Amino acid sequence: MTTKRKPVIVVHGGAGKAHPVNSLSALETVKKATSRGFEMLKNGGTSVESVTETVAFLEDSGLFNAGLGSGLNIEKQIEMEASVMDGKTLAAGAAGLLSDIRNPVRVARLVMEKTDHVFVVGNGAQELADIFKLERRGAVTSAQLERYETQLKCLKDGEFELPKLASLINDFPGVFELETVGAVALDCEANLAAATSTGGFPLKLPGRIGDSPSIGCGTYADNETGACSATGIGEVAMRLVLAKTVCNSIEKGKTAQEAAEIAISLVNRKFKGAFMGLIAVDTLGNVGAAHCSPNLCWAYMNMEMQEPVGSLTAMLLK
Secondary structure (H helix, E strand, O other): OOOOOOOEEEEEEEEEOOOOOOHHHHHHHHHHHHHHHHHHHHOOOOHHHHHHHHHHHHHHHOOOOOHHHOOOOOOOOOOEEEEEEEOOOOOEEEEEEEOOEOOHHHHHHHHHHHOOOOEEEHHHHHHHHHHOOOOEOOOOOHHHHHHHHHHHHHHHHHOOOOOOHHHHHHHOOOOOOOOOEEEEEEOOOOOEEEEEEEOOOOOOOOOOOOOOOOEOOOEEEOOOOEEEEEEEOHHHHHHHOHHHHHHHHHHOOOOHHHHHHHHHHHHHHHOOOOOEEEEEEEOOOOEEEEEOOOEEEEEEEEOOOOOOEEEOOOEEOO
8 A cells, every 4th residue: 555645845055155135035945835835736746746846947047056057167168957857756867967957857857868878078968958958058147257356356365275175165155055956755655855956156167066966965866765965066066975964864864954963063073164954854744954064055945835935044053
């Protein structure tokens, strides 16, 4: 007999330092995305469908470093990446080095559902998007170029090298604002899913791949444990296999919130000063969110709520 669950969705718009002007509109957009994703779940949609469409909505907003709002690498190019994971089957799809695809998360889902692979990048991913007629995006926008110039000036004035990520962010927190978007969900059939999308770390080297498309690092889902989406410094999440670490803690009996806090405490112990954030949901529908950045733009919704609850902070751990 199939186990039934009351659906729940958790969504994030990135960990970082909230811009005093843009943060409220970003939070409202995350809440709107949460509402749309939950409506799908409430009407019988799968967790995979919900997280994919929720993340695609955020990619289209242009307010985050994902999709239409993606940051540029050091050579002023767009290189987007995303992933999706189905907790029911452990199927996963990831795509990277996408230059002009409107919704990278849709490419990731194609990799999961239409190929025998997990991770496809560059021309192969772009060609897959063309086969299934995914929409392309326009040229680099003036807003993206303006942000690029501000970030580049910051680097030149401070004479910092990009690999010194923690020092760079601590010294110039206003430049590196909210990053990445993601969603985790539990549907009515008790299936979990997670999805994450990003334009990557600002001014990154060409060809750099972060945690967002790396299964177990920025995204993970397993019906026997939970689902998690990470945001922040990709290199930190990759070294700690952070999303899987959260699910491992849930497997040991921790709630989603406890697991998220344990993972962020690990970040603080191993990489003091690194900005990271996490959202999670466990098999019972318990929600978790924690971060060691000044802000985490996030929201959630379940059957007991009339509308999403959102915030720019969660359980902030020192």
